[in-house]
Structure formats: structure tokens, C-alpha cells
Amino acid sequence: MHIPDGMLPGEICAAGYAGTAVLTWFCIKKARSTNEDSTIIVSRASVMAAAFFVVSWVHIPLPPVSVHPILAGLMGIILGWISFPAILVGLFFQAAMFGHGGFTTLGVNALSMGGAALLAWAMYRLLRRKQGERAILISGFVAGFAGVSLAVIFTGSVLILTIPAYIDSGTELSAILAMAAAHLPLALAEGVFTALVARFLLRVKPDMLL
Amino acid sequence: MxxxxxxxxxxxxxxxxxxxxxFGHGARVTWEILGDSVHISASFDDGQPMDSAQVTVFSGAAPTVPYILGITDDYGEFAFVPDREESLNWDVQVRKAGHGNIVHVSLAEDSIADNEQDRFTxxxxxxxxxxxxxxxxxxxxxxxxxxxxxxxxx
CATH class of the missing domain: 1.10.287 (Helix Hairpins)
Structure with a gap:
């Protein structure tokens, strides 16, 4: 899911950084406009960024590729607007410590995963208008499923649109589609996981769900 | 709790x-000079070989123009014979589904063939x-x- 250095043209990397800068500014501005205590926001963002950083370690072999959890949906429903900056920080450390992703592609990776988190959160809020555990389970599942699916769609689209002319585009396209298809079980699993976490938080600490 | x-x-x-x-999900590409040819070995950083990955070789003399195109075998390996008169410096990109890496291959005699990328324990x-x-x-x-x-x- 992380696009490494050297895979994207320079102008796409620059556009990714520009988009990420604008979206980070916008998200922080929106988060500050809420009435929530900034110390709570930062505390939550720190813990969730740690979780996001660590899950990239988990290797789930789904031939012909391997996948790892993303937690974009969970980040979205717990952090809301601040999920985007938190994912950006997590991605930076993943690139710096393990070489997952790259520094030139950090902006694009942040847009795909952070953007997926924001959209998953929006879907969750739409579905959560109804009260009760059933509604939270459904909205949590949709958020978790959408978090992975949208990140895969964004990343796959960027990769497909930027396949270099000198390589066999058919082979690369097939490999990208295989990678995307391999994420479907992960999306389902994260949907279930996010739904269960959302229900748990609803029972014990409902104010953690945004 | x-x-x-x-x-x-x-x-x-x-x-x-x-x-x-x-386990990680990065790609690890190493190279080795065997006789006249350069052998490339590509794997994901969990050790799984990057089979059927597309390999593009760029000469140092024309770093934006692909010099050789190829595909890794089932073991994630690929070999090519560089033209030493063309250049002593080559870049090799290995790519599969947007994952991969680029390595710099130096044919200079005084270069140390220590091309193992840092790999943490x-x-x-x-x-x-x-x-x-x-x-x-x-x-x-x-x-x-x-x-x-x-x-x-x-």
C-alpha cells in the first residue's frame, strides 16, 4: 500500500506534497474550530499514530502479494479531522524507520491513506445518525471496509495512471489489479474489527467516537 | 480496564x-558481478522473491533512457551484460505493482561490491x-x- 521512492514522476510527488500541505492545514483548522480540548485531541492522535505505525509490521500473505492492516477507518472514527495529520506522522516514521513508502512519495501516500480515513469517517457519521448498537456496528463496519478499499483505490489509481511508458503496461496493470483484489479480505476483516472496536467504545467511552 | x-x-x-x-513490505534489491554479467536479486523484505517483476536498466551515460528491459524469474533474479564502454555506472529499477526499488551498480574496479542494503535485525x-x-x-x-x-x- 505504500508507494516507495522512484515509482512516481516528480510532478506527481510535488502535487502530492502540495495537496497534503493544504489538507493538513485544513484538517488542523477544522479540528481547532471544534470545542474539544486540544490536549485530548493530541493525546488521542499520539496513541492512534502509534497504532498506525506499528500495524504496518503485520504481514498477511495473500498470494500473489502480501498485505498489512491500515486502520484508516478506525483512525477516522476516533480522530475525525485530525486523522489525516496523524496518518501523515505515522507514514513519515514508517518511511524513516523501515523504508515502508518513501520520502518523495510521502505526500501521495498521505493523500491516499489520510483521504481514505476522512471519507470513511464521513460515511460513518452519515450512517451513525440512527442510535443503538446495530447502527454503530454497521457504521463501524462500513468505515473499516471503506478505509481499506478507498486507500487501495486511490493508490491503485495513482499507480495505473503513472505507469512508465518504457515498461510493459499490461503486466504492471495485472500486478496492480492483483494487489488490489488481495486487499478485499483485509477490507472485510478491518470492517469487522472496526465495528467491534466502535461498539466497545460506545459501551465504555462513547465520547471517544467522533 | x-x-x-x-x-x-x-x-x-x-x-x-x-x-x-x-515483516515489512518494502523491496530489497541486491546485485553481484559474476564475470561479465551483473546478477540482480529482488525480494520483498520478508524474504519472498519478487518474481515476474519488471526490470529496467539505465546506463549512466543516458540515465533517462532504458537500456535493457526484462523480467525477474521465479526466484526474483535477473542478469544482464553491461557494455563497459558505454558506462561504468548503471541504475537498475525493479518494479512490481508499484512496489520495488532502484539500485546503483558500479563496475569500477575500485568499487567495493558491498551492495547489501542495510537490513535491520x-x-x-x-x-x-x-x-x-x-x-x-x-x-x-x-x-x-x-x-x-x-x-x-x-
Whole structure:
């Protein structure tokens, strides 16, 4: 899911950084406009960024590729607007410590995963208008499923649109589609996981769900 | 435990950190000169070979024009014979589904064939991750305690 250095043209990397800068500014501005205590926001963002950083370690072999959890949906429903900056920080450390992703592609990776988190959160809020555990389970599942699916769609689209002319585009396209298809079980699993976490938080600490 | 979900999440993160298999998803590409040819070996950093990955070789004389195109075999390996008169410096890109890496191959005699990319041991990875997670969690505790102090004063 992380696009490494050297895979994207320079102008796409620059556009990714520009988009990420604008979206980070916008998200922080929106988060500050809420009435929530900034110390709570930062505390939550720190813990969730740690979780996001660590899950990239988990290797789930789904031939012909391997996948790892993303937690974009969970980040979205717990952090809301601040999920985007938190994912950006997590991605930076993943690139710096393990070489997952790259520094030139950090902006694009942040847009795909952070953007997926924001959209998953929006879907969750739409579905959560109804009260009760059933509604939270459904909205949590949709958020978790959408978090992975949208990140895969964004990343796959960027990769497909930027396949270099000198390589066999058919082979690369097939490999990208295989990678995307391999994420479907992960999306389902994260949907279930996010739904269960959302229900748990609803029972014990409902104010953690945004 | 139920009274503090942040602690629960923190505990889950720590347990996860301890039990999670240390695998990555980056790509590792190494090269070796054998006679006249350069042998490339590509794998994901969990050791799985990058089979059927597309290999593009660029000459140092024309670094934007592909010199050789090819595909790795089932073992993630590929070999090519560089033209030493063309250049002594070559770049090799290995790519599969947007994952891969680029390595610089130097044919100069005085170059040390130490092309092994830095690969951390499991212990190093665990320690590095613990440090980063500690930084995140420490930040969380810092702000949480700051709020408690504020609440106590008001």
C-alpha cells in the first residue's frame, strides 16, 4: 500500500506534497474550530499514530502479494479531522524507520491513506445518525471496509495512471489489479474489527467516537 | 480496564508490538558481478522473491533512457551484460505493482561490491519501534497529565 521512492514522476510527488500541505492545514483548522480540548485531541492522535505505525509490521500473505492492516477507518472514527495529520506522522516514521513508502512519495501516500480515513469517517457519521448498537456496528463496519478499499483505490489509481511508458503496461496493470483484489479480505476483516472496536467504545467511552 | 479505553488501546498496542511478526513490505534489491554479467536479486523484505517483476536498466551515460528491459524469474533474479564502454555506472529499477526499488551498480574496479542494503535485525526493528511508539505514547501521556493538572486547578 505504500508507494516507495522512484515509482512516481516528480510532478506527481510535488502535487502530492502540495495537496497534503493544504489538507493538513485544513484538517488542523477544522479540528481547532471544534470545542474539544486540544490536549485530548493530541493525546488521542499520539496513541492512534502509534497504532498506525506499528500495524504496518503485520504481514498477511495473500498470494500473489502480501498485505498489512491500515486502520484508516478506525483512525477516522476516533480522530475525525485530525486523522489525516496523524496518518501523515505515522507514514513519515514508517518511511524513516523501515523504508515502508518513501520520502518523495510521502505526500501521495498521505493523500491516499489520510483521504481514505476522512471519507470513511464521513460515511460513518452519515450512517451513525440512527442510535443503538446495530447502527454503530454497521457504521463501524462500513468505515473499516471503506478505509481499506478507498486507500487501495486511490493508490491503485495513482499507480495505473503513472505507469512508465518504457515498461510493459499490461503486466504492471495485472500486478496492480492483483494487489488490489488481495486487499478485499483485509477490507472485510478491518470492517469487522472496526465495528467491534466502535461498539466497545460506545459501551465504555462513547465520547471517544467522533 | 473498562474505565480507561486509552489504557486499553495502549495495552493492545504493546501486546501487538510484542507478538506481531516482524515483516515489512518494502523491496530489497541486491546485485553481484559474476564475470561479465551483473546478477540482480529482488525480494520483498520478508524474504519472498519478487518474481515476474519488471526490470529496467539505465546506463549512466543516458540515465533517462532504458537500456535493457526484462523480467525477474521465479526466484526474483535477473542478469544482464553491461557494455563497459558505454558506462561504468548503471541504475537498475525493479518494479512490481508499484512496489520495488532502484539500485546503483558500479563496475569500477575500485568499487567495493558491498551492495547489501542495510537490513535491520529483528531486535533492531523492535527497539526502533519501541522508541517511536514510546515517543507517541509519551506525547499522549504528557498532554493527558497536563489536562489532569488543569482540571485539578479549576
Amino acid at each position: 473498562y474505565s480507561n479505553p486509552v489504557k486499553s488501546l495502549l495495552l493492545a498496542a504493546v501486546l501487538f508490538l510484542i507478538t506481531a511478526p516482524v 529483528t531486535l533492531q526493528l523492535v527497539l526502533m519501534s519501541v522508541c517511536v511508539v514510546w515517543g507517541f505514547v509519551g506525547t499522549a501521556f504528557f498532554f493527558a497529565s497536563k489536562r489532569k493538572r488543569y482540571d485539578a486547578h479549576t
